[in-house]
Amino acid sequence: MALRVDGDSPQNFSALFDLRGTADTGELRLTSPIGSTLGLARWSPAEAVLDNGSRTYRFDTAGELIRAATGADIPLDALFSWLAGQDKSVPGWRADLSQVDAGRINAWRDSPLPRAELRVIFDTP
Template sequence: MRRVWAVLLTEWMLAGCATLGRPTKTADLEPLHQAQWQGRISVNVQGDAPSSMSASFFLRGDASNGELDLYSPLGTTVGALQWSPQFVQFNDGSKHQHFHSLAELTEKATGAALPIEALFGWLDGLDVRATGWQVDLSNISQGSLSARRSTPKPEVTLRIKLDP
């Protein structure tokens, strides 16, 4: 009987160490050679109601079809963003929210509307222009980039550090 309890206790402890899987993904977002990046992202919004967001991330796809998972320092999923020509959605673990645009989606997730199309170019080291944004790619070969939006207000600072 002791052996049974020891096995059950061990299985219970191992189950407690397991992490929850990533949210179920849509099949059309899984091409064979999908671009992907991971690292840390921070977004700081100035103004009357300043806010700050920082998370680990895993980004796949492109500006048309993609996914962005955001993780807490403990590795739990804070939010899962998905977009395609058919939908734009955010899952925070308790509910799915649908949006009309990527700007609305990124504002919900990070506190600021991010220029997703330009962001994919920046991650590839391309100096893609985005209205109101200035990007610093001088450290992109070391996996770092920063961008600042001065217009429209409020001012937004985006920093990304890619994992090697």
């Protein structure tokens, strides 16, 4: 998974990931290429928690957690749909699912600013 967020202080992030669950209740574990855990995010309708190994942060929603961790509003419900090969429309986002059968998704957010690009490579079942 790789994320680029443009803006006054551009950010680039890439990590291996393990995504489980649904957009309502799930878990995302991010690891470095050498296998070190970078962070663990868990969410449910009651709360969202981000543990980076040294500190735990609590949020009311998964959306707030994602925004705080990445600086971008990544549509979690759409991400699960895109991974399943379903073209879910999200205002401001466009997704390229042409390579989903090969385990690749690219998505771009053009509005609202800052612009963002999400690239996901995943194992297909």
